[in-house]
Amino acid sequence: MSKSFFPPQRTLMGPGPSDVSPRVLAALSRPTIGHLDPEFIGLMDDIKGLLQAAFKTGNELTLPVSAPGSAGMEAVFSNLLEAGDKVIVCQNGVFGGRMQENVERCGATAIMVQDDWGLPVDPDKLEQALVSNPDAVAVAFVHAETSTGVRSDAQALCALARQFDCLAIVDAVTSLAGIELCVDDWGIDAVYSGTQKCLSCVPGLSPVSFSERAITRIRNRRQRVQSWFLDMNLIMDYWGGDSKRSYHHTAPVNAMYALHESLLMVQEEGLEAAWARHDHHHQAFVAGIEALGLSLIVSPDARLPQLNAVEIPPGIDEAAVRRHLLQSWNLEIGAGLGSLATKVWRIGLMGHAANQQNVLLCLSALGSTLQSMGAAVNPDAAMAAAHEFYSV
Ligand SMILES: *Cc1c(COP(=O)(O)O)cnc(C)c1O
Numbered sequence: 281m282s283k284s285f286f287p288p289q290r291t292l293m294g295p296g297p298s299d300v301s302p303r304v305l306a307a308l309s310r311p312t313i314g315h316l317d318p319e320f321i322g323l324m325d326d327i328k329g330l331l332q333a334a335f336k337t338g339n340e341l342t343l344p345v346s347a348p349g350s351a352g353m354e355a356v357f358s359n360l361l362e363a364g365d366k367v368i369v370c371q372n373g374v375f376g377g378r379m380q381e382n383v384e385r386c387g388a389t390a391i392m393v394q395d396d397w398g399l400p401v402d403p404d405k406l407e408q409a410l411v412s413n414p415d416a417v418a419v420a421f422v423h424a425e426t427s428t429g430v431r432s433d434a435q436a437l438c439a440l441a442r443q444f445d446c447l448a449i450v451d452a453v454t455s456l457a458g459i460e461l462c463v464d465d466w467g468i469d470a471v472y473s474g475t476q477k478c479l480s481c482v483p484g485l486s487p488v489s490f491s492e493r494a495i496t497r498i499r500n501r502r503q504r505v506q507s508w509f510l511d512m513n514l515i516m517d518y519w520g521g522d523s524k525r526s527y528h529h530t531a532p533v534n535a536m537y538a539l540h541e542s543l544l545m546v547q548e549e550g551l552e553a554a555w556a557r558h559d560h561h562h563q564a565f566v567a568g569i570e571a572l573g574l575s576l577i578v579s580p581d582a583r584l585p586q587l588n589a590v591e592i593p594p595g596i597d598e599a600a601v602r603r604h605l606l607q608s609w610n611l612e613i614g615a616g617l618g619s620l621a622t623k624v625w626r627i628g629l630m631g632h633a634a635n636q637q638n639v640l641l642c643l644s645a646l647g648s649t650l651q652s653m654g655a656a657v658n659p660d661a662a663m664a665a666a667h668e669f670y671s672v
Pocket residue numbers: 296348349350351353375422424425426427451453454474476483484
């Protein structure tokens with residue numbers, strides 16, 4: 281006989297999902313109403329306005345796709361690309377590879393601009409690729425590479441795209457509400473994000489936004505979008521401004537309550553204050569990690585505050601450490617991905633989880649665990665460094 285599921289109380293400091301605040305969980309459990317109920321349509325309008333503020337955009341076509349970040353990625357590529365198009369994809373980690381996969385599945389060609397994992401995308405390499413490929417229609421890159429903890433200079437990359445008359449497509453799954461992201465000022469044409477990273481909402485929704493240039497391209501397609509579910513021409517009629525809301529699919533009503541609440545929390549704190557909070561706790565965490573005797577693989581100027589790639593000390597069974605943290609501390613941290621598997625842990629300070637308690641908990645748990653496994657670390661110095669940081 282199966283029983284009700286009661287999850288353990290974890291602290292989530294991996295690459296996502298991040299801890300969801302009790303306020304958001306409470307919103308999730310409010311009564312379900314119809315997705316065409318006038319009250320729900322009012323909520324959709326409010327969500328759109330809050331998302332526009334979080335993205336810093338006036339884009340009319342701004343909405344949450346009813347599926348996780350990967351679906352937002354797919355929505356952007358499948359709407360903007362047609363068979364035969366050429367797209368420049370900058371890759372410096374796992375998620376750039378998924379962009380390539382999406383481009384190719386649209387029947388388009390991906391011209392890859394590669395940078396080493398752990399480095400930001402090099403604007404000079406992008407410029408060379410743009411010069412060599414004057415027929416490219418778009419440039420795509422990941423703003424915050426969650427697989428390596430690297431921030432690329434989205435503003436510079438978008439400016440190059442614009443200079444060469446390409447659409448700028450940006451993966452902001454991990455950046456939204458965690459680091460500076462200015463969709464309009466930077467000239468981003470299509471952006472997708474997720475709810476489970478720095479918004480600290482439940483997983484399963486993907487906020488997206490399209491510029492007028494992007495919408496013109498979608499409206500003028502020669503072929504229909506291959507995916508019916510993700511076709512923005514149809515979704516525009518469901519989410520559209522003053523037009524009648526026609527049934528497209530049943531929105532995940534309760535997840536929308538949760539998204540709304542998490543966006544309200546960002547609004548109350550202030551977007552810039554949320555960016556600053558991520559940075560503040562990241563600085564404390566780094567001070568502690570370095571005093572512990574470990575290092576981050578990314579150079580300080582390209583580090584993501586919300587995702588810290590920490591080098592694993594020699595001779596340590598990294599999976600055993602994560603298991604111990606989960607079992608004895610109820611603390612989840614992430615493993616490395618791809619070429620960084622077994623080289624780094626990925627420690628998230630995302631959204632609601634970017635706070636002093638979590639920084640101290642993680643330093644303390646990681647320090648004592650590593651010490652018990654014989655690593656040359658100094659847990660007392662780590663705690664002292666973090667406390668020192670917070671006391672000034
Ligand atoms: C997490 C993530 C995704 C995918 O989001 P899901 O919600 O897991 O589908 C895409 N891109 C980046 C950079 C991510 O960190």
